[in-house]
Amino acid sequence: MSVASWSGSLLAWERELAALKDRVGLCVRRPELRTSFGHYLDGLLSGVERKTGWLLAERAGEARPHRLQAVLGRGRWDSDAARDLVRAYAVEALADPDAVLVVDETGFLKKGAHSVGVARQYSGTAERIDNCQVGVFVAYASRYGQALIDRRLFLPEAWAADQARRAKAGVPEAVEFATKPTIARALIAAALDAGLPCAFVLADALYGSDKRLRMMLQARAQAYVLAVRSNERLMTMADGFATHDASSIADALPASAWHRYAAGEGAKGPRLYDWARVRLLRLQTPPWDHWLLIRRSLRDPSELAYYVVFAPTETTMSELAGVAGLRWTIETCFGTAKGELGLDHCEARSWDGWHRHMTLCMAALAFLARLRAELVRVAAGKPNKRSPDAVVEAA
Known part of the structure; x- marks a missing residue:
């Protein structure tokens, strides 16, 4: 220079x-x-x-x-x-x-x-x-x-x-x-x-497990991707009003449910993980929807992370993976x-x-x-x- x-x-x-x-x-x-x-x-x-x-x-x-x-x-x-x-x-x-x-x-x-x-x-x-x-x-x-x-x-x-x-x-x-x-x-x-x-509010499981935070954001029509613990109890569309732990929902997924996406760029290139999502049973109304988003490590498939998502229905899993990866910015x-x-x-x-x-x-x-x-x-x-x-x- x-x-x-x-x-x-x-x-x-x-x-x-x-x-x-x-x-x-x-x-x-x-x-x-x-x-x-x-x-x-x-x-x-x-x-x-x-x-x-x-x-x-x-x-x-x-x-x-x-x-x-x-x-x-x-x-x-x-x-x-x-x-x-x-x-x-x-x-x-x-x-x-x-x-x-x-x-x-x-x-x-x-x-x-x-x-x-x-x-x-x-x-x-x-x-x-x-x-x-x-x-x-x-x-x-x-x-x-x-x-x-x-x-x-x-x-x-x-x-x-x-x-x-x-x-x-x-x-x-x-x-x-x-x-x-x-x-x-x-x-x-x-x-x-x-x-x-x-576009989104992000947090780790300490804050993401706070249902009052999720309700507040939903009332504001504010999208979020909030981490939750493996024992978070959730209702899926497939099981009606039955509730299951997030980990149990993930364990029941077929191999075809998992897709590979990047959670942003790392020092050595894209940070790749396998991702799956399951629609949750909530009182959502269009254009909003709820999902359980699950991230699986490529190196250790037993290493999972869980997110509760509130977002527009057309939001893709690839987009959610990228958003979830932005929590490192703080x-x-x-x-x-x-x-x-x-x-x-x-x-x-x-x-x-x-x-x-x-x-x-x-x-x-x-x-x-x-x-x-x-x-x-x-x-x-x-x-x-x-x-x-x-x-x-x-x-």
């Missing part, structure tokens, strides 16, 4: 980052705090290995970290208002009628017992029960990329009932104990209420946000501090997603008019 191209790329980066700061900074009134807000974003996007207050302050040329720490602590700004601005910013770049919403959780390992919501609980990140916080997140993913658009800390029941700990961590009085699926329903509803173009978001942007480096112990840090990390991730999305659009000959022209030139 020429010197001019590199210069153009840096100019595009600076211009777009300044636009993001101006946009999200609308929720910050005081000029001094808005400046620190921008420094915090700069630090998250920098090569600083640990995104701590001291190191971010040092990068910003500050002798002490109190200005940067104010961004998470005593400074006055509304992280939910900022979240809404970040969501609009991200979706503006990624919007597509075939996009999906993905809900999942991620854990944050912690020492001690003072950080809000910390407890010995299962962390999918560590794949074990450990001392950690758990956050529920929603990602928006399309052919142009993916970004996190919402977050909420899971507050364990013991925490929710402990008034002294709540007060010390600044947990709002209105926050009550809510299960992770309950949190997920609220986050997904908020995203859909915001009018995001969305893992990509977590990997980038933790590996590059310090999502898991939060030092704040308070409720507001946790949500502020996560919101700023989401903003940094949305910034990167926006630049990458524009490169994809340029390559396809469809540049986004609202994206910086320098990115187009650099591409």
